[in-house]
Every structure is written in structure tokens, then in C-alpha cells.
């Protein structure tokens with residue numbers, strides 16, 4: 163008998179966000195549009211980054227920010243909901259290994275991240291369209307970033323016992339990491355201290371690499387960004403898998 | 415034959431609480447087994463440990479010969495659990511829920527899967543609700559879906575943790591009919607319930623837990639016999655106060671006699687006839703599981719005290 167435990171769980175996780183897509187896809191796309199509208203309105207005539215008009219520069223960052231935040235939100239909110247309502251028991255009763263469990267939640271998060279990212283890209287195309295210099299890098303960074311945040315979302319969703327704990331995780335970790343990552347600016351424009359701080363933010367490399375895919379230029383070489391992003395992903399996967407293997411907070 | 419469930423020296427602590435204290439017993443294949451005990455006795459903990467939701471600190475658990483830790487995939491395929499809590503996924507309909515559950519157990523889309531799901535729905539009177547969202551179902555209906563979910567992968571061992579708690583009489587009937595049928599077809603049934611008359615009428619064998627300890631393990635018959643305090647109540651207008659056998663007058667012609675063996679009845683009746691009595695009414699009260707349960711729990715308190 164072929165084990166389809168993984169595929170069913172993955173399918174269920176995708177179906178879960180798809181069924182409430184107004185909330186899980188349309189809302190984040192709208193949020194990104196609002197950022198674009200406001201920032202480009204204020205800054206378009208005053209700021210050029212890497213020699214690009216500000217709106218064009220901003221779009222890839224906004225796309226990536228949406229990818230990352232939604233990948234995180236997908237795994238974390240699904241898991242905390244299932245734990246609070248108790249229906250995670252149906253998955254835990256099944257012959258599903260911790261690896262399958264991990265893969266299903268993370269891949270569904272990647273799908274959600276990419277769907278929202280494409281939505282943002284599609285709707286912002288009306289304002290300005292960035293080029294697609296190196297699409298391979300675009301895809302690589304989007305997938306790595308979404309997987310990393312999906313994995314972090316799994317940890318948050320299992321660690322948090324209440325919705326406000328998850329909100330704290332989101333507000334005090336995910337938001338600062340994504341906002342202070344050069345979504346709205348090039349770090350070259352920051353004072354030296356904040357440039358140093360940004361170098362310690364893995365999200366910075368993901369956004370920088372992602373942007374390189376569009377413009378063929380960025381603050382760092384894409385290979386450096388790729389190495390940092392992939393390294394962080396591997397570490398995050400190892401941590402998440404070991405928590406799941408131990409049954410941390412899932413199997414008491 | 416491999417035991418359906420094997421529990422060897424299972425011990426589990428939650429902080430200072432000893433939830434399971436060296437529990438040990440087997441459940442044979444095809445048995446209808448009752449797990450009884452007051453709240454907090456450790457019944458749910460034991461079931462959760464079998465299902466892999468709780469990790470025991472020491473000891474060993476097997477389902478159909480498969481260790482629940484080292485061979486968890488095989489063990490979980492053999493086991494269907496109806497959880498005590500009324501949990502459900504509000505995103506899905508009844509049918510989606512069941513298909514999903516089958517999928518978790520590696521059962522993909524197939525005609526066999528769909529017809530088995532239809533059959534379960536039918537037997538649990540869920541067919542009219544098959545396409546309804548889980549959110550819209552009443553508590554009793556949700557409970558039926560929980561039972562259905564435990565059965566989608568046709569497990570040989572079915573564990574029901576208080577399946578009739580807060581459930582209407584009609585559902586209890588439907589549910590027990592179905593469970594009995596499964597038992598007749600060879601499924602092993604393990605049941606916890608607060609309704610002792612349910613356990614008494616259905617279970618072949620019973621284990622009683624109290625505060626994590628096993629305080630009784632025997633066939634239902636033996637448990638009832640062992641603690642026999644049978645009484646004979648009869649109504650006659652003869653005066654039985656001089657009669658041997660220690661009858662207690664209850665007024666209005668009623669007398670109560672205690673006895674242990676049914677063989678004691680005939681001599682008693684002979685005495686009454688000899689005293690010139692004619693019996694107007696007569697009833698025999700068997701000890702029920704409720705009394706046995708209360709007595710065993712009390713004895714245990716004395717031991718503990």
C-alpha cells in the first residue's frame with residue numbers, strides 16, 4: 163500500500179487556505195497594494211534606488227515580503243487552530259511520520275506564499291513593471307524564503323498555546339525581520355550601524371537575492387545571498403524536524 | 415494468537431500526578447472490553463498512550479503485536495480511536511472529513527473507499543448529513559462522525575473513549591447496534607463509559623482503574639458473582655419472624671432475605687411453605703455493576719487510607 167498520508171495532509175492544508183481565500187490571498191494582496199500606493203505616491207518623484215524609479219524598485223520587495231509573511235502565517239495559523247480546537251488529533255492518530263508532517267505543512271506554506279506573491283505581482287503590474295532579468299533566482303529565493311518561513315511557522319504554531327502568543331511571535335519577530343530587511347530601501351542608503359544590523363538579518367539576503375532576480379543588480383552577490391538563505395533554511399529544517407521527532411508539545 | 419492489545423508495566427507521570435502506575439493486562443482479539451474508573455483514573459491517558467498521543471515513561475504497549483513506538487505505522491493502522499473530546503475540523507463537510515481521514519491512513523481515492531464510507535454513513539444514520547459542513551452538526555451528529563472517522567481504515571481494534579457521554583438515547587441505540595455488529599465480525603472493542611449498565615450489558619471483560627492503578631480485572635460475570643450480595647424480596651402474610659434465614663420485615667407483608675448461592679433459595683421457600691405462608695409476590699435482585707464498581711472503589715479507598 164502506498165502511503166498517501168503526506169499527500170492527503172498537503173492537499174488538506176492547501177484546501178484549507180483555498181476555502182477561505184478572501185482572507186488568505188485577497189487580503190494580503192490588498193495590503194501590499196496599499197503599501198505600494200502610499201509609498202510610491204510619496205516617494206516616486208524623490209527617490210531612485212540602484213538607478214531605478216522607486217515604484218519599480220519597491221515591487222519585488224513587496225512581493226517577497228508577502229511571500230514570506232504568508233508562508234509563515236499559513237503553517238502557524240493552521241497548526242494553532244488545529245491544536246486549540248483539538249482536531250490535530252486526527253493527524254496525530256494516523257501513521258504519518260514526522261518528516262511527512264513537516265513536508266506537508268511546509269509545502270502548503272510555500273504554495274500559499276507563492277500564490278500570494280504572484281497575486282501581488284499581477285496586481286502591481288498595473289503600476290509599474292519590473293524586468294525579469296534572471297527568473298531562476300526569482301524562483302529560487304521565493305521557494306527558499308517561503309520554505310524557511312513555513313518551517314518557522316510550524317515551530318511557532320506548535321510552540322504557541324494561545325492565539326496571542328502567536329500574535330506576539332508575529333509582531334516581535336516576523337514583522338521586524340521582514341520590515342528591516344530592505345523591502346522599502348537599499349541598505350546602501352542606511353547609516354553604517356544599521357547596515358551592520360541588516361547584515362545579521364537572514365531575511366535581508368532573501369529579499370536582496372530575490373530583487374537581483376528582477377534587476378540583475380542588488381546590494382550583494384546573489385550567490386552570497388543564496389548561501390545565507392539556503393544555510394538558514396537547512397538549520398531551520400533541522401531544528402523543526404528534531405522538535406517534531408521528539409513530539410514537542412504534540413505527543414506529551 | 416497475538417493479543418489485540420498488550421500493556422506491559424505501563425507507567426506515566428504528568429508532573430506530580432501518577433496517571434498510570436505499572437498497568438499490565440492483555441486484551442484478546444475479538445473481545446468486547448470495558449475500561450472503567452472514576453474521572454482522573456487514567457483511562458484516557460492509557461488510550462492516548464496506545465494511540466501514540468502520550469508517551470509512557472516506562473513499560474511497553476502493543477497493538478496486534480506491533481509496538482506503538484518502534485513500529486508506530488503498523489500499530490496505528492490497526493487501531494481506530496474515538497476521542498473523548500468532541501473535536502472536528504470546521505473547514506470540511508462530513509464526507510470530506512471521512513475521505514481526508516482515509517487519506518491520512520494511506521487509503522487513496524477508490525471505489526472501495528467510497529463504498530465503505532457510504533456504508534459507515536448509512537449505519538450511523540449520517541447519510542442525510544454527508545454533505546453538511548461539520549460546523550452545522552449537532553453534538554450528537556458530531557459524535558457519530560468521530561466514530562465514523564475511527565472506522566474509515568477498517569481497524570481490527572476499535573477504542574471508544576466515552577462515546578455516549580452527553581448523547582441521546584436514539585444515538586446510543588444506533589451506535590451500540592453498529593459496534594456490536596463490528597464485534598461480531600471480529601473487531602476487538604475497547605470501551606470506556608460512565609454508564610455502567612452499558613458496560614455490564616456489553617463487555618465480556620472489564621478492567622477498573624483508580625488513580626492510575628488497576629484495581630480489578632475480570633470477566634463481567636465473575637465481577638458480578640464475586641461480589642454477590644443477592645437479595646430475595648417477597649410478599650407473604652405469614653409471620654416469618656421465627657424462621658431461620660434472617661428475613662427482614664419491610665412492612666406491608668414484604669420481607670427481604672440475603673443469599674449468595676441460588677441453591678439457598680429452595681430451602682428458604684420450603685420453610686415459608688412449612689410456616690403456612692403463601693407467596694403473593696417475589697423478586698430477585700442481582701448485584702449490578704454499579705454496586706460492584708462502588709464497592710471496589712470503596713475497598714480501594716480503605717486500602718489507600
Ligand SMILES: Nc1ncnc2c1ncn2[C@@H]1O[C@H](COP(=O)(O)OP(=O)(O)O)[C@@H](O)[C@H]1O
Nearest residue numbers: 414428431433452453454455456457458459460
Ligand atoms: N496532558 C496532561 N497534563 C497533565 N496532567 C494530565 C494530562 N492528561 C491527564 N492528566 C492527569 O492524569 C490523570 C488521568 O487523567 P485521564 O487519563 O484523563 O483520566 P480519565 O480519562 O480516567 O478521566 C488526571 O489526574 C489528569 O489530571
Ligand SMILES: [Mg+2]
Nearest residue numbers: 457458459498
Ligand atoms: Mg477520560
